Amino acid sequence: MLTVEGLRSRYGRIEVLHGIDLQVNSGEIVTVVGANGAGKTTLLRCLSGVQPVSGGTVTFRGDQITTLAAWRRPARGLTQSPEGRQIFTNLSVEENLRLGAYGFADDRVDRDMEDAFQMFPILREKRNLSAGGLSGGQQQMLAMARALMGRPSCLLLDEPSMGLAPIIVSQIFDTVRGLKDLGVTVLLVEQNAFGALKIADRGYVMETGRIIMEGAAETLIADPRIREAYLGI
Amino acid sequence: MSELLQFLFSGVTVGAVYALVALGFTIIYNASDVVNFAQGEFVMLGGMITFAAHAAGLPLPLAAISAIVLTAALGVGMNKLAIEPARGAPVVSLIIITIGASIFIQGAAQIIFGKQIHSYPAFSGDTPIGVAGATILPQSLWVIGGAVAVFIALWLFFTRTLLGRAVLATSNNRLAAQLVGINTNFVMTLSFALSAGIGALAGVLATPITLTAYNVGIAFALKGFAGAMLGGMGNPKGALVGGFAIGLIEALTAGYLSSTYKDAAAFVVILAVLFFMPQGLFGRKSTDRV
Numbered sequence: 415m416l417t418v419e420g421l422r423s424r425y426g427r428i429e430v431l432h433g434i435d436l437q438v439n440s441g442e443i444v445t446v447v448g449a450n451g452a453g454k455t456t457l458l459r460c461l462s463g464v465q466p467v468s469g470g471t472v473t474f475r476g477d478q479i480t481t482l483a484a485w486r487r488p489a490r491g492l493t494q495s496p497e498g499r500q501i502f503t504n505l506s507v508e509e510n511l512r513l514g515a516y517g518f519a520d521d522r523v524d525r526d527m528e529d530a531f532q533m534f535p536i537l538r539e540k541r542n543l544s545a546g547g548l549s550g551g552q553q554q555m556l557a558m559a560r561a562l563m564g565r566p567s568c569l570l571l572d573e574p575s576m577g578l579a580p581i582i583v584s585q586i587f588d589t590v591r592g593l594k595d596l597g598v599t600v601l602l603v604e605q606n607a608f609g610a611l612k613i614a615d616r617g618y619v620m621e622t623g624r625i626i627m628e629g630a631a632e633t634l635i636a637d638p639r640i641r642e643a644y645l646g647i
Numbered sequence: 648m649s650e651l652l653q654f655l656f657s658g659v660t661v662g663a664v665y666a667l668v669a670l671g672f673t674i675i676y677n678a679s680d681v682v683n684f685a686q687g688e689f690v691m692l693g694g695m696i697t698f699a700a701h702a703a704g705l706p707l708p709l710a711a712i713s714a715i716v717l718t719a720a721l722g723v724g725m726n727k728l729a730i731e732p733a734r735g736a737p738v739v740s741l742i743i744i745t746i747g748a749s750i751f752i753q754g755a756a757q758i759i760f761g762k763q764i765h766s767y768p769a770f771s772g773d774t775p776i777g778v779a780g781a782t783i784l785p786q787s788l789w790v791i792g793g794a795v796a797v798f799i800a801l802w803l804f805f806t807r808t809l810l811g812r813a814v815l816a817t818s819n820n821r822l823a824a825q826l827v828g829i830n831t832n833f834v835m836t837l838s839f840a841l842s843a844g845i846g847a848l849a850g851v852l853a854t855p856i857t858l859t860a861y862n863v864g865i866a867f868a869l870k871g872f873a874g875a876m877l878g879g880m881g882n883p884k885g886a887l888v889g890g891f892a893i894g895l896i897e898a899l900t901a902g903y904l905s906s907t908y909k910d911a912a913a914f915v916v917i918l919a920v921l922f923f924m925p926q927g928l929f930g931r932k933s934t935d936r937v
Contacts, residue, residue, distance in 0.1 A: 464825055488828035500823040502816045513816050516809065516828045564827060 662894020668871025722843025
């Protein structure tokens with residue numbers, strides 16, 4: 415579904431991605447784990463088109479989208495729930511969700527919103543409130559629900575567990591796991607390597623702008639080097 | 648009594664112009680957090696281009712429409728040439744760019760249209776309408792009606808249409824707007840076109856009463872800005888109320904104190920708002936939580 419080959423990106427003169435190769439197959443949950451500053455978020459920014467690519471290619475569902483404008487990508491089926499949630503704080507919860515389906519104007523918008531409320535009942539309760547007043551966990555749910563409103567075939571999910579209480583984190587991970595049953599392919603970027611690898615099919619380990627390891631999630635979780643470096647076990 | 652009514656009529660008339668300018672501020676501010684100080688020049692251009700087109704033989708309605716369209720196009724050009732290349736710069740830098748654009752437009756207008764004061768005939772004649780001992784010009788009704796119509800259209804746009812919400816979303820979080828598929832460049836282009844067109848409309852309607860010259864823009868910009876601040880920046884309802892309020896305060900100051908102090912009234916209001924209620928009358932308190 416999503417193929418990344420030799421992807422390079424830079425901030426000014428400093429290159430932060432040094433040739434990333436990565437593959438996400440239809441129906442998979444794939445995770446990219448790594449420490450803070452490894453380039454995980456930059457990778458997702460490149461995939462969504464909000465960060466310029468200086469080399470390599472991104473292919474999505476058979477089309478080269480390396481330089482496709484960011485705003486055209488959701489319509490292709492590639493949406494992102496970004497790091498730090500980035501919800502529209504001055505709009506209501508419902509308006510945030512409606513904008514998630516910005517490219518669409520059919521009956522399915524209402525059905526999808528109903529599904530989002532089923533998935534995150536707290537959002538239904540707060541649908542008319544300003545999104546800026548939500549708690550961190552609720553904002554994360556809103557960010558994910560908004561990305562799902564865009565009818566993704568592949569959802570890019572950046573650090574959904576960041577800054578949340580452990581109980582909320584496990585709820586969020588359960589939800590991500592559940593997306594698989596809905597037929598959504600997920601590329602999950604996480605610092606919480608253990609939580610992410612537990613729900614993923616395959617994983618990549620990223621360090622200073624390079625993929626240093628890849629494999630089935632259970633293989634990685636059992637690897638002594640990974641356990642020491644990322645799982646703290 | 649009829650004296651007060653007369654002051655109120657003139658206040659509402661000039662207030663409607665300020666309200667239109669304030670509404671223009673609101674749109675660009677909503678899309679980009681930028682206060683566009685060239686807004687007053689759009690008003691000047693509306694009047695000037697209508698005058699020039701009318702003098703060149705175009706019927707007045709056609710001249711007015713061409714002024715609005717040309718000014719809207721100029722707004723788009725300003726965004727493309729001056730604002731878009733500086734994207735990523737701090738908002739303050741962008742605001743300074745708009746001041747530069749304002750000075751540039753004023754200079755160009757001086758060269759193209761000359762330094763004379765211009766006007767053209769009122770739309771529905773010059774016979775004042777008597778109301779309870781006071782009089783109001785038919786053109787005043789055009790100005791007031793224009794402000795109210797634009798307000799209603801904008802209010803519907805921002806609260807009832809997806810595109811209007813996309814404009815709000817773009818100003819709130821440009822990155823997230825792109826991630827949900829909003830073409831943020833188009834939103835900016837649209838905002839400048841709308842804003843410039845509304846400014847031009849204000850000029851088109853007001854010029855038969857206020858007359859126009861290459862340098863009238865600044866005063867409109869500052870007073871419209873005072874109106875937008877008073878109402879709460881970014882809120883169309885605030886812009887409308889604030890604009891009318893500034894016009895009334897100005898007319899009453901001129902009537903009961905001295906017309907010397909007329910122009911000071913708007914600035915006293917700006918200071919008072921900044922000191923005592925920076926959110927303005929209808930400004931939304933920001934409720935960001937981290």
